[in-house]
Amino acid sequence: MTTLPNGYYAAIDPTNPDTVTYWRSRAGIVSVWPKNARYGPARPLKRDAPSDRDELIAWLEKWNAGYVKWLQAVHAVIDQDPAAARRKFAELSTRCCVCGRPLRDDRSKVLGVGPDCREGLSEDMLAQLVTPAIAAAHAARLAAAEGA
Incomplete structure (x- = not known):
């Protein structure tokens, strides 16, 4: 992963295309978000474990290999288009894709980035983060509120 x-x-x-996974990158380390979320292949259950030690090790190694393969596939999707992955996070969670805090004002919700985090981003980066469908929905809501 880059x-x-x-x-x-x-x-x-x-x-599972019906499931969205959420991730946080800090200091080059990518981890699940929120911290205790469980994504990917079902975790092996103790009750299903073989009793023989060698079989147990092989069973756990097989599961781990499948999990690592799954994790690499997810990270490849994020690496392919990080801006789209950030946009998707902001679109689905209404949280800032930079710091993770809830977005409160309409401009922040359209951009997916809060006012404090926007200060350090260039206009080009902000343009990559804008989600047209979300922007249109917020614009329609603002227009309806002004007309009322």
Whole structure:
């Protein structure tokens, strides 16, 4: 996985297209978000474990290999288009894709980035983060509120 900028990302689960996975990148380390989320292949249950030690080790190694393969597939999706993964995070969570705090004002919701985090981003980067469908929905809501 390439080094992603610090921030939050969302990606479709490669084994289950109905599931979105959320990730956080800090200091080059990508981890699940929120911290205790469980994504990917079902975790092996103790009750299903073989009793023989060698079989147990082989069973766990097989599961781990499948999990690593799944994790690499998810990270490849994020690496392919980090801006789209950040945009998807902001679109689905209404949280800032840079710091993870809830977005409160309409401009922040359209951009997916809060006012404090926008200060350090160039206009080009902000343009990559804008989601047209979200922007249109917020614009329609603002127009309706002004007309009322």
